[in-house]
Amino acid sequence: MTEKAELAELTGRQLKKRIRHLMASDADTGEVLAALDGLAPRVAVNPLFACFYDMAPRIKWRAIAAMGYVVSRLAEHEMESARVVMRRLMWNLNDESGGIGWGSPEAMGEIMAQNPKMAEEYGSILTSYIQQGKNFLEHEALQRGSIWGVGRLAQSHPGLVADAADDLRLFLGSSDPYHRGYAAWALGNIKDRRAVTELERLAADPAEIDIFRQQALQTTEVGLLAKEALAAIAGEESSC
16 A cells, blocks of 8 residues: 555544654655645644654654645635634744744745745735734744745745845844844845845855755755855846
């Protein structure tokens, strides 16, 4: 029996355990996502939420990618059910929820990167999490996730996050290397020409961070992300 068929036969704790095992597997992320095709999208949601809190970065990030995949599929046929998932992610980031919304802003960005309709509805909410005077998140780790989420959305829909470029540039001067690196990556995806001077200053930044992109968790230097952003901006300018 294939992984896809086996998943379809499981429920409850068995399904949760199997999905976690799938997220931890040596298969590439594309194969992991394909295995989820055997499940109704809304059945996969709760087990994936549980993986957001896993201490293993590989499992957490795979689950974020998978959440984007299944909720985008859900939105194609059950838009209101997809909205329920987005509202749950937003609630997790609300102080009144009583918890910390690990993985929630990243998942929002991934969902919207994969689904234009969701992006149009919720893009401004995601950017508000990095904007002072709006829904700015004070927790440093959640700020990391929000910056990454905005950067991921910018890969598919840069116009929807362009108004957050000023806020992203502020993170380039952060003492947190993840803030600097993720912001550089996001600004490169937006192709924000106003960031060039600050990105040039970061080009020699040797701090190492992990970033999930191209469906894989990669270790790189902040300076390299800044150089890539500068190249993306230069490419945009040369094409004008």
